[in-house]
Amino acid sequence: MSERPAIVLLSGGLDSSTVLAIARAQGFRPAALTFRYGQRHAVEIEAARRVAAAQGVADHRIADIDLRVFGGSALTADIAVPKGRAEAEMADGHIPVTYVPARNTIMLSFALAFAEVIDAADIFVGVNAVDYSGYPDCRPDYIQAFETMANLATKAAVEGRRLTLHTPLIDLTKADIIRRGLELGVDYAITSTCYDPDPQGRACGQCDSCRLRLKGFADAGLSDPAPYV
Amino acid sequence: MSERPAIVLLSGGLDSSTVLAIARAQGFRPAALTFRYGQRHAVEIEAARRVAAAQGVADHRIADIDLRVFGGSALTADIAVPKGRAEAEMADGHIPVTYVPARNTIMLSFALAFAEVIDAADIFVGVNAVDYSGYPDCRPDYIQAFETMANLATKAAVEGRRLTLHTPLIDLTKADIIRRGLELGVDYAITSTCYDPDPQGRACGQCDSCRLRLKGFADAGLSDPAPYV
Numbered sequence: 001m002s003e004r005p006a007i008v009l010l011s012g013g014l015d016s017s018t019v020l021a022i023a024r025a026q027g028f029r030p031a032a033l034t035f036r037y038g039q040r041h042a043v044e045i046e047a048a049r050r051v052a053a054a055q056g057v058a059d060h061r062i063a064d065i066d067l068r069v070f071g072g073s074a075l076t077a078d079i080a081v082p083k084g085r086a087e088a089e090m091a092d093g094h095i096p097v098t099y100v101p102a103r104n105t106i107m108l109s110f111a112l113a114f115a116e117v118i119d120a121a122d123i124f125v126g127v128n129a130v131d132y133s134g135y136p137d138c139r140p141d142y143i144q145a146f147e148t149m150a151n152l153a154t155k156a157a158v159e160g161r162r163l164t165l166h167t168p169l170i171d172l173t174k175a176d177i178i179r180r181g182l183e184l185g186v187d188y189a190i191t192s193t194c195y196d197p198d199p200q201g202r203a204c205g206q207c208d209s210c211r212l213r214l215k216g217f218a219d220a221g222l223s224d225p226a227p228y229v
Numbered sequence: 230m231s232e233r234p235a236i237v238l239l240s241g242g243l244d245s246s247t248v249l250a251i252a253r254a255q256g257f258r259p260a261a262l263t264f265r266y267g268q269r270h271a272v273e274i275e276a277a278r279r280v281a282a283a284q285g286v287a288d289h290r291i292a293d294i295d296l297r298v299f300g301g302s303a304l305t306a307d308i309a310v311p312k313g314r315a316e317a318e319m320a321d322g323h324i325p326v327t328y329v330p331a332r333n334t335i336m337l338s339f340a341l342a343f344a345e346v347i348d349a350a351d352i353f354v355g356v357n358a359v360d361y362s363g364y365p366d367c368r369p370d371y372i373q374a375f376e377t378m379a380n381l382a383t384k385a386a387v388e389g390r391r392l393t394l395h396t397p398l399i400d401l402t403k404a405d406i407i408r409r410g411l412e413l414g415v416d417y418a419i420t421s422t423c424y425d426p427d428p429q430g431r432a433c434g435q436c437d438s439c440r441l442r443l444k445g446f447a448d449a450g451l452s453d454p455a456p457y458v
Contacts, residue, residue, distance in 0.1 A: 063298045069290050070346045102342035105382045109338040113331035117299045136387040145378035152371040153334045 003029035006122035006166075007111045010034050010060070012047030013193040014213055015126035015169055018181035020055050022168045023124045025184055030124070031059040033114055035107060037067045043201040047192035054187055059118070063110050070101060083196075083206035104137035108146055108165070115163065116154050124166045130173050143167050174216025182222075189225035202227045232258035235351035235395075236340045239263050239289070241276030242422040243442055244355035244398055247410035249284050251397045252353045254413055259353070260288040262343055264336060266296045272430040276421035283416055288347070292339050299330060312425075312435035333366035337375055337394070344392065345383050353395045359402050372396050403445025411451075418454035431456045 006028035010016045023030045034048040045062060052060040104127065111123045127138040136142065147165040151157045169177050181188065193213045194203035203210050205228045217224040235257035239245045252259045263277040274291060281289040333356065340352045356367040365371060376394040380386045398406050410417065422442045423432035432439050434457045446453040 061298050064293065064295045066293045067342065069292045070342050101345035101384070102338055102382060105341055105378070106335070106338040109331055109335040112334055113296065113299050116330035136384060137382045139381065142378070142381040145374070145381050149334070149371070149374035149378045152368065152374050153331060153366045155330070155365060158365040 003027060004122065005029050005031055005118055005120040006124055007115045007118075007120050008032050008057075008124040009107055009111055009126065010048045010052060010057075011126075012044045012049075012051055012191060013126075013209075014174075014181070014188060014191050014216075015128060015177060015193075016048075017051045017055075017186050017188070017191045018177050018184070019124050019126040019168060020051065020057070021181055021184035021186045023122075023166070024055065028122060028124075030055075030057055031114065031118055031120065032057045032061070033107075033111055034060065034062050035065055035110070036062055037065045037103075043197050043199075044192050046201065047190060050190040051187075054190060061114065065106060065110070067101075067103070067106070083204065102137070104135075104142075105146070108150075112150050112153065112163070116156055119156070121156065121161055122164050122166060124168065126169050127167050128169045128172065128174075128177070130171065140167075140170060143170070173219065174212055175219035178216050178220045178222065187225075189227075191226060193226075198229050200227075202229045204229060232256060233351065234258050234260055234347055234349040235353055236344045236347075236349050237261050237286075237353040238336055238340055238355065239277045239281060239286075240355075241273045241278075241280055241420060242355075242438075243403075243410070243417060243420050243445075244357060244406060244422075245277075246280045246284075246415050246417070246420045247406050247413070248353050248355040248397060249280065249286070250410055250413035250415045252351075252395070253284065257351060257353075259284075259286055260343065260347055260349065261286045261290070262336075262340055263289065263291050264294055264339070265291055266294045266332075272426050272428075273421050275430065276419060279419040280416075283419060290343065294335060294339070296330075296332070296335070312433065331366070333364075333371075334375070337379075341379050341382065341392070345385055348385070350385065350390055351393050351395060353397070355398050356396050357398045357403075357406070358400065369396075369399060372399070402448065403441055404448035407445050407449045407451065416454075418456075420455060422455075427458050429456075431458045433458060 006023050008020045008023050008030040010020055010032040020030055032052045034045055036045055115123055129139055143165055150163050192201060193209050195207040195209045196204045235252050237249045237252050237259040239249055239261040249259055261281045263274055265274055344352055358368055372394055379392050421430060422438050424436040424438045425433045
């Protein structure tokens with residue numbers, strides 16, 4: 001069987017780097033898509049390039065989307081990234097200020113365009129409903145609704161080819177994700193997850209994203225190989 | 230009753246300029262959203278600015294999205310725009326080369342982000358299922374699926390505020406749209422619909438978009454006030 005193409009949304013963080021390895025393990029030939037969206041953590045893009053190269057991705061595109069035109073998030077506007085929040089606070093059902101309005105919808109829409117252009121019928125995205133920090137667009141019913149919409153949106157759909165949205169991490173804890181990635185040979189030292197890294201790309205260790213990541217490694221009985229300040 | 234905010238996708242063409250007037254007539258305070266997406270017909274953006282100004286829009290944002298990263302359409306890649314196609318050829322169910330992959334999905338996703346940021350619960354878009362030239366993402370079932378997805382995607386949705394996607398042109402012929410717009414005082418002389426205008430912004434008169442527009446004016450017993458080459 002020849003490898004089928006699949007789009008993988010690759011931020012360069014822990015989750016998407018694991019998803020990329022899972023797509024390859026499932027026999028897909030991944031094309032990676034990374035966004036430059038006016039985010040503070042632009043070092044993520046360099047991490048995405050390292051991860052794509054390390055995993056032998058032949059087609060990696062960087063799409064520019066400037067969400068600063070809308071503001072509204074600590075990741076794109078001039079709002080402080082919260083530091084040192086307790087796990088209970090992250091999991092209280094409130095949506096944090098780091099939420100970027102409609103971000104997953106926008107990114108998946110670009111993935112849909114990319115899929116259509118290279119004739120891919122599969123899109124992989126690293127959303128997670130366990131450690132999702134209260135983001136509405138990480139929930140399973142949202143993902144299902146996006147897939148339904150996507151199957152009405154495109155030329156491929158009109159021609160009867162069904163698109164599948166894969167979310168292999170959706171029910172995994174961070175520790176599960178890390179264990180799975182390590183089985184597949186993911187090098188987490190080159191990934192970048194932090195919302196507020198320093199100019200050298202070292203993680204802050206204090207934002208929600210860092211805390212969830214560090215807790216994941218601790219729960220798996222491991223230490224994180226990535227650099228911290 | 231104070232005016233509620235609504236997002237209006239405004240390309241500067243005939244349809245979206247009419248939609249803007251309809252949103253205002255329905256008592257909304259429209260915020261307009263226009264895209265600079267590497268399209269050939271960038272004069273559309275100037276048309277959008279003129280239309281927004283003429284209709285008193287206080288908040289008009291231009292979002293950059295570079296779809297050239299994917300190629301795949303005569304509107305964004307180096308493929309010739311077809312000229313002089315007969316109406317039967319446009320309406321034969323084939324998707325034309327001017328189709329931009331996932332364009333409406335991407336634009337509506339940005340509208341969703343904008344709506345979330347300014348607390349709007351209404352989005353207006355000028356899709357049309359009658360003269361839709363074979364684009365899958367102009368069909369009513371697609372629009373309904375997008376609305377369902379959007380209501381699962383956002384912070385507002387999580388908080389129980391329902392978003393409505395308005396498509397006031399969906400069942401209208403081009404002639405109906407023009408008549409409705411003229412009733413509402415739309416100045417079609419300042420709109421731009423052509424896929425391939427000259428540098429002065431004058432329409433070619435030969436592409437699918439021009440032909441549908443010219444036929445609409447003819448069917449309404451009117452002549453188009455916009456400049457042609």
